[in-house]
Amino acid sequence: MKRRDQRIKVMTCIYQYLLTEKSMDDIFDDNLDIDDKKSISFIVENTVNTLKDQDELEEVIKTHLTPTWDYDRLGYIEKAILLMSAEELVHGNTDRAVIINEAVEIAKKYCDDDAPKLINGVLDQI
Secondary structure, three states: OOHHHHHHHHHHHHHHHHHHOOOHHHHHHHHOOOOOHHHHHHHHHHHHHHHHOHHHHHHHHHHOOOOOOOHHHOOHHHHHHHHHHHHHHHHOOOOHHHHHHHHHHHHHHHOOOOHHHHHHHHHHHO
16 A cells, blocks of 8 residues: 555544544554555554644644634544644654645545645644
């Protein structure tokens, strides 16, 4: 599985958690292909770390939102993308430009027209 597809799976897991608060075991059962061990490791690690650091990441994100955007009014998909990407920016070692580009491309596919610009602006400041 390509890295972008892995990130989409991470976003999906975080989205499901934010929306349903299902157990992580149930979410992973719904989203993981047990034959792809390398992808499973990336998806599980990034999802678990993001949710473990959720409070910290939300504070970081909130400080970089413009006055016209309130974190609590963002959609769950936008929150999932921002949280996942902020985790990689704050605690990861992947190139910033790659993380931001991936987040923007995922937002173009799954969010409304304004979201990619918002996500790019927030992540660029982190």
